[in-house]
Amino acid sequence: MTLVPLLLxxxxxxxxxxxxxxxxxRDPQAMADLYDRYGRLAYSLILRIVRDREMAEDLVQxxxxxxxxRAQAFDSERGALGPWLLAVARNRAIxxxxxxxxxxxRSTFEIVEMxxxxxxxxxxxxxxxxxxxxxxxxxxxxLDPNQRTxxxxxxxxxxxxxxxxxxxxxxxxxxxxxxxxxxxxxRDELGVAAPA
Amino acid sequence: MNxxxxxxxxxxxxxxxxxxxxxxxxHAHLRRNCEVCAPAVRRAAVRVSMFANLVAETEPPLNxxxxxxxxxxxxxxxxxxxxxxxxxxxxAVVLALFWVEHLRRERVRDIAFHDAMQQxxxxxxxxxxxKEVLALLSAPETIVRVSQEGAAQPPQGKVFLNxxxxxxxxxxxxxxxxxxxxYEMWVIPASGNPVPAGLFQTESNGTAVHLQQGPVxxxxxxxxxxxxxxxxxxxxxxxxPLIVAPLKKx
Numbered sequence: 001m002t003l004v005p006l007l008l009x010x011x012x013x014x015x016x017x018x019x020x021x022x023x024x025x026r027d028p029q030a031m032a033d034l035y036d037r038y039g040r041l042a043y044s045l046i047l048r049i050v051r052d053r054e055m056a057e058d059l060v061q062x063x064x065x066x067x068x069x070r071a072q073a074f075d076s077e078r079g080a081l082g083p084w085l086l087a088v089a090r091n092r093a094i095x096x097x098x099x100x101x102x103x104x105x106r107s108t109f110e111i112v113e114m115x116x117x118x119x120x121x122x123x124x125x126x127x128x129x130x131x132x133x134x135x136x137x138x139x140x141x142x143l144d145p146n147q148r149t150x151x152x153x154x155x156x157x158x159x160x161x162x163x164x165x166x167x168x169x170x171x172x173x174x175x176x177x178x179x180x181x182x183x184x185x186x187r188d189e190l191g192v193a194a195p196a
Numbered sequence: 197m198n199x200x201x202x203x204x205x206x207x208x209x210x211x212x213x214x215x216x217x218x219x220x221x222x223h224a225h226l227r228r229n230c231e232v233c234a235p236a237v238r239r240a241a242v243r244v245s246m247f248a249n250l251v252a253e254t255e256p257p258l259n260x261x262x263x264x265x266x267x268x269x270x271x272x273x274x275x276x277x278x279x280x281x282x283x284x285x286x287x288a289v290v291l292a293l294f295w296v297e298h299l300r301r302e303r304v305r306d307i308a309f310h311d312a313m314q315q316x317x318x319x320x321x322x323x324x325x326x327k328e329v330l331a332l333l334s335a336p337e338t339i340v341r342v343s344q345e346g347a348a349q350p351p352q353g354k355v356f357l358n359x360x361x362x363x364x365x366x367x368x369x370x371x372x373x374x375x376x377x378x379y380e381m382w383v384i385p386a387s388g389n390p391v392p393a394g395l396f397q398t399e400s401n402g403t404a405v406h407l408q409q410g411p412v413x414x415x416x417x418x419x420x421x422x423x424x425x426x427x428x429x430x431x432x433x434x435x436x437p438l439i440v441a442p443l444k445k446x
Contacts, residue, residue, distance in 0.1 A: 028270040035264050043256035045248045057260050058342065064264045069336040083245035090248065094212065120241060136246045154213045155247045161208075161215055183207045190243070 016081040023071045031068060038082055039064075042089040049093035049156050059096060063089040074117035084120035094158035139189035147182035150175060197221040199232040206233070206240035269334025286319055329407055332361045339414065343441040351402075353439035355420045362409040363393055363420055367439060370398045373424060380425045381406055382433060386418035393420070395429045417443055 019037070022030035042063055047056040067085050074084065143151065153159045153167065161179060165172040202222050208214040209222050225233040265271075290312045297305035332338055338358040356364040365381055373379055378397060382390035396406040421437040 028265075031265060031268055031270055032261070035261055039261060039264065040253065040256055041248060041251075043260065044251045044254045047254050048251040053257075054342070057257065057263070058340065060256065060260060061264050061267050061340075065267045065336070068268045080242050080245075083242040086245040086248045087241060090245070091212075120238065136243060137249050140247065140250060151247070152250070154208075154211045155244070155250075158212060160213045179208065180204055183204065186207070186243070 017077055017079075020071065020074055020079060020081045021077075023068065024074065031064070034067070034081075034085070035064060038085050042085060045086060045089050046093040049090065049158075050096055055096065056093075059092045060089070063092050066092075070117055074120070079117065080120045084117060087120070090155070098158055135190055136186070139186045142189065143182050143185060146178050147185065150178045151182050154179070199225065199230060202233060203236065206236050207244055209237060210240040210244040266330075266333055269330065271330065283319070286315065290316060325407065328361070328409065329364060329405065332356055332358045332364050332407070335361060339443075341420070341441040341443055343439045351422070351438045353420075353422060353441050355441040357412055357414060357417070357420070357443070359414055360411055362407060363412055364408075365396075365404070365406045365420065365422070365439075367398065367402075367404040367406070367422065369402050370404060370422075370438065371402055372398050372400060376427050377424055378427050378429065379404070379406075379422055379438075380429050380433070381408060382421045382423065382437075383408075383412060383417055384419045384421055385416050390421070390433055392429060392431065395425075414443065419443060 019030060019033055023034060039060065043056060043060050046059045046063070047053065050056055050059065063085065066088050074081070140148065140151065149168070150161075150164055153164050154161075159167060161175050162172060164170075164179075165175045168175075197218070202218065202225065205214055205218045205222055209219070214222065222233065222237075226237065293308050293312045297308045300308075333356060335358050338356050338361075341355045341357070343353040343355070351370040352368050353370075354366045356366075358364075363381070363383060370379070378395045380395050381393040383393045384390045393408040394406060396404055398404040419440055419442045421433070421441070422439040423433045423435045423437050425434060
């Protein structure tokens with residue numbers, strides 16, 4: 001189960017805030033601990049996206065290097081280290097396949113914003129708990145096949161809704177409905193209230 | 197759009213697939229640090245990151261951990277222990293040679309002493325070179341580019357470029373150059389003639405580590421390449437490149 005490393009990291013051992021604080025202090029052992037905690041999940045995620053082992057290794061290296069060099073901007077007390085690292089990993093992989101496929105790159109603002117450590121700061125404590133990770137996995141597994149397909153196309157292939165419509169031959173309106181319904185179902189399963 | 201109208205777009209934004217015009221509207225809210233949208237997007241980003249748990253588990257290669265640590269300048273302890281052991285043994289050999297030479301004739305002693313000093317010099321040079329290589333690999337501004345991705349068994353190269361420190365080439369599947377020939381590395385500008393970046397020979401197993409020190413302008417560099425040249429090198433390439441690593445990915 002891929003979920004196991006993340007759950008173990010969240011439930012046992014040193015907490016992510018402690019690990020993040022050591023990374024900010026440039027403790028070499030902290031980098032080794034970070035890799036031991038998230039290396040397998042990051043590699044699995046990147047490999048699922050790029051489907052090329054050699055490139056996946058390069059992108060894992062790039063991901064950890066980026067987290068290491070940008071850790072000073074990370075809020076170690078209230079930030080979510082694992083989600084940030086996974087966002088960087090996914091972003092690196094999606095950028096690579098978009099570039100390799102000749103698809104339009106995302107805007108600089110978007111790329112910078114999606115990897116911005118501040119995006120993973122000031123979070124309520126409950127959001128990065130193992131229970132939350134487990135509930136998200138269960139909620140994703142409850143989606144109907146169409147809804148799950150569009151979520152996977154968006155997350156693992158970085159396709160826009162327009163690109164999804166072209167890829168699976170459905171009208172854009174249908175795709176938007178599937179995406180919107182999938183995300184609403186996820187929010188409902190997780191008990192997330194929509195802002196007023 | 198108001199925050200309520202944007203509330204269904206947060207996960208799409210976190211997924212990086214939000215289309216216009218909602219994307220621009222949400223950007224505007226985030227730029228002014230909207231107290232409703234900004235925290236909601238942060239929560240959505242964390243939820244979306246947990247979609248990673250849908251992937252099937254794959255064990256990374258064993259050497260990847262060492263590569264990741266080396267990329268931030270952390271060298272596994274056992275490598276330093278091995279180096280220290282090697283240095284100690286080398287020093288002991290040198291001392292032993294001195295003792296033996298005292299018991300031999302003057303001429304033989306001089307020759308052996310000379311050989312020992314050469315070993316020490318080579319060791320020092322290797323240590324300095326290793327430090328330079330590690331410094332380049334560990335610098336945060338160093339970028340890495342790969343040649344010939346996906347090909348079966350051609351010469352392959354991995355190039356690390358650092359604007360201040362230079363260019364490091366790690367080559368494989370590159371057979372030793374024939375007699376009278378040598379490999380030459382080139383830094384090729386996006387426009388203009390290739391610039392010679394040093395000569396090197398490969399090991400018997402087809403691998404090579406070549407470091408060309410000195411500043412390199414990443415903005416104007418288009419690629420790094422390797423050609424086979426006559427011994428002594430050439431001012432411009434005279435053969436087809438065996439390795440080409442473009443700076444621009446994809």
